[in-house]
Amino acid sequence: MSEVKSGPIINVKQVSKTFDNGTTGLKNINLTVNKGEFLVIVGLSGAGKSTLMRSLNHLHQVTSGEIEIDGQSISSAKGNQLRHLRREEAMIFQNFNLVKQSTVLRNVLAGRLGYYPTWRSSLGLFKDVDKQRAFKALDRVGLLDKVYQRVDQLSGGQQQRVAVARAFVQNPKIVLADEPTASLDPKTAHLVMDDLQRMNQELGKTVVANLHSVELAREYATRIVGLRAGKLVYDEPISHVTDEGLADIYNGQSAVGEK
Numbered sequence: 116m117s118e119v120k121s122g123p124i125i126n127v128k129q130v131s132k133t134f135d136n137g138t139t140g141l142k143n144i145n146l147t148v149n150k151g152e153f154l155v156i157v158g159l160s161g162a163g164k165s166t167l168m169r170s171l172n173h174l175h176q177v178t179s180g181e182i183e184i185d186g187q188s189i190s191s192a193k194g195n196q197l198r199h200l201r202r203e204e205a206m207i208f209q210n211f212n213l214v215k216q217s218t219v220l221r222n223v224l225a226g227r228l229g230y231y232p233t234w235r236s237s238l239g240l241f242k243d244v245d246k247q248r249a250f251k252a253l254d255r256v257g258l259l260d261k262v263y264q265r266v267d268q269l270s271g272g273q274q275q276r277v278a279v280a281r282a283f284v285q286n287p288k289i290v291l292a293d294e295p296t297a298s299l300d301p302k303t304a305h306l307v308m309d310d311l312q313r314m315n316q317e318l319g320k321t322v323v324a325n326l327h328s329v330e331l332a333r334e335y336a337t338r339i340v341g342l343r344a345g346k347l348v349y350d351e352p353i354s355h356v357t358d359e360g361l362a363d364i365y366n367g368q369s370a371v372g373e374k
Contacts (some may be wrong), residue, residue: 116123120292121237122149122150122323123148123149123150124148124149124150124184124185124288124289125128125146125148125182125183125184125289125321125323126146126147126148126182127145127146127147127180128169128180128181128182128183129144129145129165129179129180129181130143130144130145130170130177130179130180131142131143131144131177131180132163132166132175132178132345133178133255136358138296138306139344139345140163140166140175140345141163141166141167141170141177141289141345142344142345142346143180143205143346144167144207144345144346144347146179146235146309146340146350147346148321148323149321150288150319150338151315151319151321151322152249152321152322152333152338153311153312153321153322153324153335153336153337153338154321154323154324154336154337154338154339155323155324155325155326155336155339155340156323156325156326156339156341157325157326157327157329157332157339157340157342157361157364158364158365159342159343159365160327161343161344162342162343162344162345163344163346164294164325164342165293165294165325166229166250166345167342168291168293168323168325170182170254171184171189171204171289171323172189172200172204172206172291173190173197173201174203176190177190179354183210184200184203184204184289185203185288187200189201198229199229200365201229202229202230202287203288203289204287204288204290204291205226205250205281205282205287205289205290206274206282206287206291206292206293207279207282207290207291207292207293207311208293208295209293209294209295209297209298211271211274211275211278212278213266213268213274213277213278213281215264215265216265216266217266217268218263218264218265218266219253219261219262219263219264219266219277220246220249220253220263222243222266222277222278222281223249223253223277223281224241224246224249224284224334225281225285226249226252226280226281226282226283226285226286227241227245227248227249227284228284229271229285230245241250245284248283248284249262249284251283252281252283252284253277255283255310256276256277256280256283256310256362257276257278257306258273258276258277258280261273261277270303271298271303272299272300272303272306272307274298275298275299275307276306276310279307279310279311279314282314286319287320288292289320289321289323290311290314290315290320290321290323290326292311292322292324293324294325294326294327295307295308295311296308296326296327296328304331305331308334308335309330311324311335312335321336324336329361330345333353333356333361336353336356337352338350338351338352338353339351339353339356341363341364342364343364343365343367348362348363348364349363349364
């Protein structure tokens, strides 16, 4: 595994999230993620994993507390500041979040939208250097031969790797992966996780991923945290992770002192 660079890049301070219907998504979360970590979040469905992930890039507005990205508050950011902070965070979704009637190339180039004025991106006027970035990213994930194919002609696994290529092209500091392997077969899931690991180890990107699979978490993470009912109940570097500790996330025990 790559050496983790020092210093925090994500700082979650006493964050809570209550939805409009009264459902509690997060309860007083405190979490620091250091530069270069591969952090995996595990827990049951409904534990708050996706809520936390979507709060990290302001897709969800937190009810209280603050989230800082590389020293800047994203919780209160608006307009151009929010746009620039989101440029530093690439998001990979469980459902791929691609324009399926468009080509692979156009979908990958969407990773550069944050660097263009709206009028130029809406017309598809991407610079040649960004098209070269897209070709390189598709080569990285083994899909260079699909560059002009429509996304809806690809398999689910190939579509997720297009989403990974889009993240490569964005060139963020942080990659957020929300259940990126949930709908994939085991072999393809490993291919996607290998892509994320290369982003982490070879390019130095900080990766934060939600996973249902504890086995994948143990294989790829440098650190594992656990959520249960919106609370942070586990936080250990991979060298300290045990079967018993992981089991406690799911059976009601806490390793970080619930209150």
